[in-house]
Amino acid sequence: MPGFFKKLNRFVMKKLIYLFALAAIVASCSTNPAFMVDGSIKGWKDGPVTLKKRIDGNWITVDSTQMKKGKFSFSGTVDVPGMYYVIPPSGRKDAIPFFLENSNIEITGNSDDPKDVEVHGSAAQDEFRNFYDRVDSINNQMSSYYEKYAKARSENDTTTSAHIEKELNDLYKIENDIQKAFVLDNPNSFVAPYILLQIQYGMDASELNSYVENFSADVMKTPSAQTLSMRIKKLEKVAVGQQAPDFTMNDADGKPVKLSDVYKQHKYLLVDFWASWCAPCRQENPNVVAVWQKYHNDGFGVMGVSLDAKKDAWMKAVKDDNLTWTQVSDLEGWKNSAADLYGVNSIPSNILLDQTGKIIAHNLRGDDLQNEISALLNNKK
Secondary structure (H helix, E strand, O other): OHHHHHHHHHHHHHHHHHHHHHHHHHHHHHOOOOEEEEEEEEOOOOEEEEEEEEEOOEEEEEEEEEEEOOEEEEEEOOOOOEEEEEEOOOOHHHOEEEEEOOOEEEEEEEOOEEEEEEEEOOHHHHHHHHHHHHHHHHHHHHHHHHHHHHHHHHOOOHHHHHHHHHHHHHHHHHHHHHHHHHHHHOOOOOOHHHHHHHHOOOOOHHHHHHHHOOOOOOHHHOHHHHHHHHHHHHHHOOOOOOEOOOOEEEEOOOOEEEHHHHHOOOOEEEEEEEOOOOHHHHHHHHHHHHHHHHHHHHOEEEEEEEOOOOHHHHHHHHHHOOOOOEEEOOOOHHHOHHHHHOOOOOOOEEEEEEOOOEEEEEOOOHHHHHHHHHHHHHHHO
C-alpha cells in the first residue's frame, strides 16, 4: 500500500504541474496586449475599409474589413502607439487619422464633417488632442487671415496683402515654437514624432537630428519616427559639402538633360524646384529672374525642376514668368524623381552647386540669393 500511495502522489503532482503550466499559458495568452477598434461613421458607404500606417510616404496595410451600414471593426496588436489611418471605401481623401495603441478604441462621427469625428480609448490620442487644443486659437486666427489674404490678392491690394503676410508669419512662428518646444520637452511621448513630422519642412539633416536623437527607444519604433530617420539619411546625402547626386530628366521638348552636364557649364548653378500651381514659387520667380539677369554673364546659371503634372500649365508659367533657363520635369507632380532624390518635400526649394557639382547652399531666396551669388562671383574675380 505505501508503494501505491507513492505512485498516486507522483501522478497527482504531475497532473498539478501540468494544470499549473496550462493555466500560465492561458493567462499569458489572455493578457497579450492587443487593440480592438470599433467604428461607426454616418454617411460612409458599404465596402472595403483598411487600417494603414504610413512610413516615408508608403502606405502599409495593417488590417482590412468590410464596412456594413456605417460600422467596421479592426483588431490586432502594435508594438507601440503611433499615428494610423482608417481608409474608407471612398479612398484616402476621406481617411481618419488617429493614434492607435493596444486598447479598446471607439471611432464615431459623420462623414460630412471631419471635425465631428471623435476617438475614444487611446491615451496617445487624448494627449494629441490636448496639445492641439493649446494651438487651436492660433489656427483659427490664421484661417481668418487666409481668407482676408486671398481677398486682398484678388483685388491686387499689395499693401494689405503684405501686412497680412507679416501677421501670418508671426502667428506661424508662435505656433512653430510651441510645437518645437513640445517635441524637445517630451522625448518619451509617442505623439512627439508625429508633431515633428508636421514641422520638419525646410529643416536640414543636422537640425532634424537634433530633435530625433532625443527620442526614447520605444518612441523610435513609431511610424512617424521611422519616417524621420529615413528622411535624415536622405538629407545627409545632399547636405552642404556633399557631391550633388546626378540625374537625367527631360526638358519640354522631350530631350534628356543631365544635371552634371549643366553645372559644368557654370561657375555656380541654382537647381530650383518649383511648380506652376505653387503661389510662393511664382512670387519668388521674379527675384530669381532678376539675379539671373544680373549675373548670368558672370557664370551664374539656373536649372528649373518643375513638380507639375500638366505640361500646358508648366509651359504657361515658364512663359508668363520669363524663365529663360533650362527647364526639366517628369510631369509626376510630388512623385518627381529628382525631388525625391534631393529630399524635397516643400517648394519653393533650391540647391546651389559649384562647377564641380559640390553643394554649397540650400534654399536661398530673396536678398539672400542676391547676396550669396554676388559674394561668390566677386571672390572668383
